[in-house]
Amino acid sequence: MSDVMIEARNLTKSYGAVRALDDVSFQVRKGEVLGFLGPNGAGKTTAMKILTCFIAPTEGTATVNGADVWDDSLAVRRSIGYLPESTPLYTEMMVLEYLEFAARMRGLKGPEAHKALKRAVEETGIGDMLARTIRELSKGYKQRVGLAQALVHTPPVLILDEPMSGLDPNQAIEIRDLITSVGKERTVVLSTHNLAEVQVSCDRVLIISKGRIVADDTPDALVATAGKARFVVDVKKGSKTDGEVRELLGKVKGVDRVRPIEVGREELGFEIVPTGDEDLRAALFQAAVEGGLVLLGLRREGQNLESIFRGLTTGDAPSRKEQRAADSALATTREERPSAKKSDAADAESSDDADPKKED
Amino acid sequence: MQTLNIARRQFASYFNGPAAYIVIALVLILTGFLFFYIPGAFFLTGRASLRTLFQMMPFTLMFACPALTMGLLAEEKRNGTLELLVTMPVREWEIIVGKYLAAVGLLAVTFALTLPYPLVVNSLGNLDWGAVWTGYFGLLLEGSALLAIGMMASSFTDNQLIAFFVAGTLAFVFVIVGYATPFFPSGLASVVEQMSFSFHFESMARGVLDTKDLVFFCSVIFFPLAIAFRGLESRRWK
Numbered sequence: 001m002s003d004v005m006i007e008a009r010n011l012t013k014s015y016g017a018v019r020a021l022d023d024v025s026f027q028v029r030k031g032e033v034l035g036f037l038g039p040n041g042a043g044k045t046t047a048m049k050i051l052t053c054f055i056a057p058t059e060g061t062a063t064v065n066g067a068d069v070w071d072d073s074l075a076v077r078r079s080i081g082y083l084p085e086s087t088p089l090y091t092e093m094m095v096l097e098y099l100e101f102a103a104r105m106r107g108l109k110g111p112e113a114h115k116a117l118k119r120a121v122e123e124t125g126i127g128d129m130l131a132r133t134i135r136e137l138s139k140g141y142k143q144r145v146g147l148a149q150a151l152v153h154t155p156p157v158l159i160l161d162e163p164m165s166g167l168d169p170n171q172a173i174e175i176r177d178l179i180t181s182v183g184k185e186r187t188v189v190l191s192t193h194n195l196a197e198v199q200v201s202c203d204r205v206l207i208i209s210k211g212r213i214v215a216d217d218t219p220d221a222l223v224a225t226a227g228k229a230r231f232v233v234d235v236k237k238g239s240k241t242d243g244e245v246r247e248l249l250g251k252v253k254g255v256d257r258v259r260p261i262e263v264g265r266e267e268l269g270f271e272i273v274p275t276g277d278e279d280l281r282a283a284l285f286q287a288a289v290e291g292g293l294v295l296l297g298l299r300r301e302g303q304n305l306e307s308i309f310r311g312l313t314t315g316d317a318p319s320r321k322e323q324r325a326a327d328s329a330l331a332t333t334r335e336e337r338p339s340a341k342k343s344d345a346a347d348a349e350s351s352d353d354a355d356p357k358k359e360d
Numbered sequence: 361m362q363t364l365n366i367a368r369r370q371f372a373s374y375f376n377g378p379a380a381y382i383v384i385a386l387v388l389i390l391t392g393f394l395f396f397y398i399p400g401a402f403f404l405t406g407r408a409s410l411r412t413l414f415q416m417m418p419f420t421l422m423f424a425c426p427a428l429t430m431g432l433l434a435e436e437k438r439n440g441t442l443e444l445l446v447t448m449p450v451r452e453w454e455i456i457v458g459k460y461l462a463a464v465g466l467l468a469v470t471f472a473l474t475l476p477y478p479l480v481v482n483s484l485g486n487l488d489w490g491a492v493w494t495g496y497f498g499l500l501l502e503g504s505a506l507l508a509i510g511m512m513a514s515s516f517t518d519n520q521l522i523a524f525f526v527a528g529t530l531a532f533v534f535v536i537v538g539y540a541t542p543f544f545p546s547g548l549a550s551v552v553e554q555m556s557f558s559f560h561f562e563s564m565a566r567g568v569l570d571t572k573d574l575v576f577f578c579s580v581i582f583f584p585l586a587i588a589f590r591g592l593e594s595r596r597w598k
Contacts, residue, residue, distance in 0.1 A: 015598070049443075052447040053446075053447060053596075054443050054446060054447050054595070054596070055595065055596050055597075055598070056596040056597060074449050074451070077447055077448060077449040077450075078449040080447070082444065082447045084440060084443045084444055084447075085440075086440060088439050088440030088441040088442075088443060088444055089441065089444075090369075090373060090441055091439075092373055092376040092377050093369075093372075093373065093376060097372070101365065101369045102448075104365045105362065105365055105366075105448045105449070105450060106448065106449065107449070149444075
């Protein structure tokens with residue numbers, strides 16, 4: 001057995017004319033925590049629904065723990081624990097009653113079920129809530145109950161759709177820690193639009209936009225290869241106007257663009273995008289001093305995940321080699337590349353592959 | 361096994377909310393009313409028989425059964441719990457049959473609560489218990505058929521009210537149509553009669569068990585459930 005736990009091949013899902021997923025392929029290895037990142041409606045949930053066999057792909061296929069979602073969906077579903085978006089639970093049931101049901105449905109019985117329940121309850125910290133009706137629980141606790149039912153049968157694969165949405169920061173951190181700890185032994189796929197969560201808890205990130213994968217890498221690698229650093233300059237408000245300062249800084253050699261940013265009331269802030277890779281701090285300092293500016297701050301910033309995300313999913317993308325898919329999706333803003341054409345050809349091929357399967 | 365797990369949860373959840381209590385109470389009140397107050401019913405016939413009770417009961421089932429089934433799938437769809445349920449290792453038919461069994465179970469409980477009627481009648485005269493059990497069996501069959509239709513209606517929509525009215529309308533047609541045969545041309549009348557629940561229930565209410573009636577009700581149970589199964593399965597291809 002290989003250590004690939006989830007493999008998606010050319011997944012496409014169409015709702016009428018809308019392509020929610022468009023030729024998406026990826027792999028998740030054992031013990032990996034994979035984050036699906038993307039704006040709302042990008043196709044994250046659709047991908048998860050396909051992996052959990054809730055819906056079937058229009059084209060392509062996926063295997064989970066060696067079982068195919070088409071041919072052996074029961075085996076797929078035995079291997080997964082799933083927490084759908086918005087945590088649907090039987091709210092009229094008591095927590096314990098509900099978890100017992102979940103355990104029974106996963107084929108656990110008697111003392112084995114009892115042990116599994118106890119462990120899931122401990123892991124999720126809902127010991128005090130067992131006798132409560134689910135309806136009465138806070139959102140955070142509901143989320144924990146949802147996680148507990150997904151964990152109770154110790155599935156090798158956990159699929160969590162926006163496990164941290166709608167939680168207050170404290171609850172979100174608790175759930176995140178929980179996911180990180182269970183993710184040590186298990187393969188986890190989670191979706192989110194919270195970038196900080198991804199950076200903290202995921203080993204790998206898939207950025208999805210308009211049904212396509214636009215980036216697939218570790219969070220660190222994404223940040224590191226995202227290209228140019230930026231410089232941030234704060235000057236004291238006073239003799240010079242906003243425009244004058246911009247002009248002054250813009251004249252520095254190696255500066256591509258100067259953009260004002262929000263800072264305090266007594267300061268003017270500017271973000272400076274360099275043309276190359278060299279460190280402009282010394283030159284910027286010189287320019288400020290010569291121009292009579294009172295410099296309050298000067299620093300270099302690497303691109304963070306947020307700006308990469310914005311870049312990849314809104315069209316103002318930094319140039320990256322993995323980006324062929326994004327480019328074809330966002331062709332309006334950038335020149336067409338030959339590689340984008342190639343991916344269309346791949347589409348056509350994959351539809352031929354998948355067609356026979358569609359009939360069973 | 362999964363079927364029983366689902367049936368068990370569904371049955372318990374009936375009693376977690378007001379639905380089961382309301383349906384049971386309404387059926388019992390209506391039954392009592394029909395039994396004792398409708399002219400031509402029990403006291404007028406002057407016989408120790410439950411035949412009139414059994415003939416009236418389908419009219420209460422017409423409302424009770426859709427009320428029991430309207431939420432079975434529609435509510436789960438609306439709340440999203442269906443997504444969690446079908447992504448557990450369970451087959452679609454197990455979900456349908458499990459939920460259906462829970463509804464049938466609740467109906468059986470309701471009928472059990474009407475047992476005081478035969479007991480009272482028995483104390484008044486010599487009751488033919490064989491006919492009583494046949495009558496109850498027939499009621500359960502007719503009720504089960506109505507529940508299957510309700511299950512089907514619930515699989516069409518995520519709106520309980522729509523499920524209730526679709527099932528209620530179908531139930532009304534199937535129960536009432538037997539009384540409307542005089543209005544149909546003679547060729548059609550026999551077809552309509554064969555489709556009517558009351559026609560097939562009639563002999564059982566008298567205490568006569570006929571294979572034809574059994575086959576009729578079993579197929580009226582099977583086909584709507586099969587459609588509900590398809591409906592549940594179809595979400596994958598949408």
